[in-house]
Amino acid sequence: MTLSFRTSKGGRIDRAKSVKFIFDGKTLVGQAGDTLASALLANGIHLVGRSFKYHRPRGILTAGSEEPNALVGVAKSAAAAAAGQSVPNLRATQVEIHEGMVIVSQNRWPSLGFDIGAVNDRLSPLFVAGFYYKTFMWPKSFWNRVYEPFIRAAAGLGKAPTAPDPDRYANRYAHCDVLVAGSGPAGLAAALTATRSGARVILAYEQGEPGGSLLHDVGAQIDGRPAAEWVSAVIAELAGNDRVTLLPRTTVFGYFNQNFIGLAERVTDHLADPDPSLPRERLWQVRARQVVLATGAIERPLVFPENDRPGVMMAEAGRIYANRFGVLPGRAIAVATSCDSAWRAAFDIKALGGNVVAILDMRTDVDPALKEKARAHSIRVETGCTVTGVKGTKRIEGVRLGRISGDTVSSAGSLACDCLLMSGGWTPNVSLHSQARGKLDWHADKGAFLPGDPVQAQRSAGSCRGIDGLAQVLADGARAGAEAAQAATGNAVDVPAFSASGSEVSSGWWLGAVPHDRDASRVRAFVDFQNDVTAKDVKLAVREGMHSIEHIKRYTTTGMATDQGRLSNMNALSIASTALANEIPQVGLTTFRQPYTPVTFGTLATTSRGDLFDPVRRTAIHDWAAAQGAAFEDVSLWKRAWYFPKSGEDMHAAVLRECRTVRESVGIFDASTLGKIEVVGPDAAEFLERIYTNPWKKLGIGRLRYGLMLNEAGFIMDDGVVGRIAEDRFHVTTTTGGAPRVLAHMEDYLQTEWADLKVWLTSTTEQWAVIAVQGPKAREAIAPLVDDIDLSTEAMPHMSVRQGHVMGGIPCRLFRMSFTGEAGYEINVPPSRARQVWDAVFANVERLGGCAYGTETMHVLRAEKGYIIVGQETDGTVTPDDVGMSWAIGKNKPDFVGKRSLARPDLMATGRKQLVGLLTKDGKALLEEGAQVTAEADPAPRTPALGHVTSSYMSAAAGRPIALAMIANGRARHGETLHVPMPNGAIAVEVVPPLFVDPEGSRLNA
Amino acid sequence: MTRFSFWDLALKALNAHQDWGHQWRKPDPKPEYDVIIIGAGGHGLATAYYLACEHGITNVAVLEKGWLGGGNTGRNTTIVRSNYLWEESEALYDHAMDLWQDLSQELNYNVMYSARGVMMLAHTVHDIQVFKRHVHANRLAGVQNEWLSAEEAKEFCPPLNIGRNIRYPVLGAALQRKGGVARHDAVAWGYARGADRRGVDIIQNCAVTGIRRHADGSIAGVETSRGFIGAKKVGVVAAGHTSVVMDMAGVRMPLESNPLQALVSEPVKPCFPCVVMSNTVHAYISQSDKGELVIGAGTDQYVSYSQTGGLQITTHTVDAICELFPMFRRMRMLRNWGGIVDVTPDRSPIIGKTPVPGLYVNCGWGTGGFKATPGSGHVFAHTIARDEPHPVNAPFTLDRFRTGRLIDEAAAAAVAH
């Protein structure tokens, strides 16, 4: 197939290297260096997609990331497409083609050429802005069953991928002195100037090739050489400097506080066969001392009737396709403009052998030099002339002309053409300045908002701040680069001077709807192409009282498409301001939001996936437990051994066996995940006195105490056993999940409220592995391994701690304590030695007929004793008294966190929910945790429950199921019968004290 | 004002839609009103609407510093559900849920309430306990909520990854079938149109800068950017800026204001049937009628009045979504924004009287007040009109932070929306 729209020479594509790709099932050929858009145009294809609402056929409008129309689904290969791994909604103007790429057009069925959805276009008189708010309400039942499914089915453009993404994404944090966004003349001049001053520079640019407009400004000369050569020289200099990072295909997408910048780098999508070690995309999170925004300007469409037809294209885009990609966008090309710059497109295309049928300029006072040049190129020129419509639907065949005189337009015949290049002038690209919270100033003379004073350490350079003309833009870039480098590094910076000739200053612009002579009620002139918003829609919104530009945007959806209004916002604003009879700056722009252009989810998620989603914390015993076949549960970041099933056992059987074993002989349990904080300093006891409800000052050295911690509201926040190691040193333990919260809570008080206390806090969670040994034979199990601690009950009673050694010199802190109701020890040893100690203890445990147990058994054993678990019995609404722990409150303490709140009326009121035990009447049914408890078996609807079941287990020791519950006035109800209503009937329960084994606690002291 | 209908639309189309009138007027403030509502968000507008149509109080102004509906109402991810834990909350949110059922017809404005089901994922044993507690409590209260196994959850939402290969595998879910989403702008606009048509003045671009009180301490009116406006009663419904406004009357509020972010993807064809929330991995998602995936998370940690949130919240939200729905990893984020939410210590709202006679406040909805908009406006109007709370909002006093009678939804559930 011949690429009949290719020019015979010129362009930056590799004419020797052709690239095959598939578009809607058809194999097409482009050249290396083509974008998908340029390759399609080279094949004579303009029709690329369908619009959102009316399904109108749409062509390629631009040559950049602002493209609203030519959105396609892209898969890297036929295999990827078949596997459901395509990407929807990519702009054909940004996609760099490679061999084997598979492209599908979107929002059409059954085909791009024949689309059923196009019936919407016929119904467009009904489907105006906001129509769905006014209808689909009758009959009511139709909304969920008929209307909404219908609306939803019509939603969306492309199709979401259906299969998991096989690609990798990477993340990089970086710092620099100067970050430059954009590699056009301003950006390059800024980067070069900053680099020469010695600054660390990051230059990020959207496209594969740096240079911006210089890549297609073929006549331009800088410092005596063609602009493109100058670009190569600058890039070579930058690339050779190790203080510079060049980031091609990288979008500066977000400007956050304190010059924190988000960049998205597309690493491999443009390659057919990328190095598998490379990620698909990379997120850069950069803290830049200074930022130079050199993001250029975006050409504005003319809003005339049928301006959305394939074949209508932005003038500069036409010039880019011709000069840079060697593609003529049509066989007979007309240019409609109100601005000088579009004339360049006509001249360049003509110079490449293209057929320019006419330049139609809305102005009457066009620069005579331009007219002269057109005459030299023998191009027909019409001034005071506008386009009032087009002929053709899937591709234009011609345009209607109108002669403008004053406010009226009269028909001036028509012109045959298959491509119309249009320009309403340029909109400075102020998105990032605005994202950085910089104000915008309205410049009526330029018809543009330009960056006002920045709020953050950034400055704009070049055409994004309305500077025009190559020489001026280069000088402005150098200035900005020098200022930024100087501000960042403090170095004096030389500002280079560039000599340049080429694109001159361009004058002329047009904003808003173009006047025409057509029946206004019948024709549509599009403002927002993708969302099918017309000038009439904007006016309708105003008519309906939508006077804020934000209301207009939301009501019409203008500016809400995937181009975020880059082409449409200024035209919409102008039309709105006319309708509102108000000035543009008074009406105001809508907010610019990040991201600048869409960012792949994978790029944002980076490496955070699977096990890397959150750190996995494993104890020193983890591998042992895994080898034993333990099941694990997630508790905050930790993996905890849940139970240790023997072959053939389910969870239920395993837990029953483990429980029985602990009570009969001995069990070993990995308690390493408990939070540990070393509290040290002369005021350590005073500090704990204020943080915990309990008294600490009189706790003897070598003694343990159960500590209860409240939040400011007086509710239980955490608990744990605390040991006094020395006069000024405490070993604090916390719940597994609460460890970070407790440390932060302590630090908060220490640093903000009690800065006078001499106390230091150190997290030691990772410094101690904890091996709990519980059961009547606990002492027997550990005794042979302890070097230098007297384990007799007299020497080491329940609730004491000793420092010493185990297994011939391994340092340990040995706690005698119990969370099971059995006599028990917790051996704290350095994690590096923990496995060794564990193995030795486990061998003894096994010999004594014991076993290892997991968190579930731990839960059951403590429930049998009525010990609470913070977060299970408590839920942030529970006081110490509620769970029967008034004893933990130091009565004589002047203050502690939460004390004042405990005195609030509701916390002292009668009828509060209190911890009780529940026994099912039938002795068999296992209650469901979370089930509600009521007085009646069949309560009337909306009767408040008395409380709920917090814990429920089959108890081996009790030989029946047991439960804990929080019940209103529970302690006064012991002996009462209550009910647990379940979907299939209520279960009768008896309220009992929350204590199911060894009420005297004699086993603890054994 | 015309009644919206298909026929009306068709008729107006014949004349190229030239005959539509304003949905609301652009009045100048009168010197005095019976009631001034500060804040034209959904809650403020609904309050004005119900004042007018249920209590016959029409000499009402709603003052808005920006554009109506431009606060959190126009920024939220529109999840509607009522399966809260405590009886007080169940009554409040279910009151709203009842009103949602007919809201489009009531307002003659299609608010697109779409009962597609809200499913909350459990990833830990603790989550299971908490959600089951909700399911049981809700069943007794007559509030719809049911427990699903992981497999049932996947059946309800086919894109869901219930594989064991993720960091926090899905262990089950709680589903409220009549939960769903609605169109936020339409809610604000529908109430605005309804209130305006009953005589309420909605005055935009009118910031309240002070609250004037009589010598006896009662309300005299408000200072605004458009001058003093007298009022017998003032209702403050200013969401993230409530503490600022209440401070003008010398009332300190137990509120913290944080940025809360949300984002949408580019629009795609329907691929996601319901709403899924996961508080353990911090993310929730639905698909709008336009095709965008609408995604949100928890608040930014620091208190702030700046709507620019941190990128780390966005990245952490999106990574969670990609874990749960791995096919979305190749989708792209189109827009990301934030709002300022007003958070109370117990994560329940404050709706009621204040120590200042004639001053009422409705705030503290935090990350989850959109769903309550109709009910909130309804009971707040009652409170203002009668100078005493409706039974439904009676427990939601400002005083509860003094007495300790908290309604702690955060502690009970740790679920945001």
Ligand SMILES: Cc1cc2nc3c(=O)[nH]c(=O)nc-3n(C[C@H](O)[C@H](O)[C@H](O)COP(=O)(O)OP(=O)(O)OC[C@H]3O[C@@H](n4cnc5c(N)ncnc54)[C@H](O)[C@@H]3O)c2cc1C
């Ligand atoms: C990102 C995000 C996602 C959310 N997602 C959900 C969700 O999925 N489900 C849910 O139920 N809720 C959600 N919420 C919460 C919900 O948006 C809010 O709780 C609810 O919209 C609050 O409504 P409102 O009318 O009280 O506040 P707003 O809509 O914020 O209205 C308050 C108004 O007061 C105005 N105001 C403030 N100060 C003054 C002054 N001095 N003078 C005059 N006017 C003033 C403001 O301009 C504003 O318009 C979300 C919130 C955010 C930010």
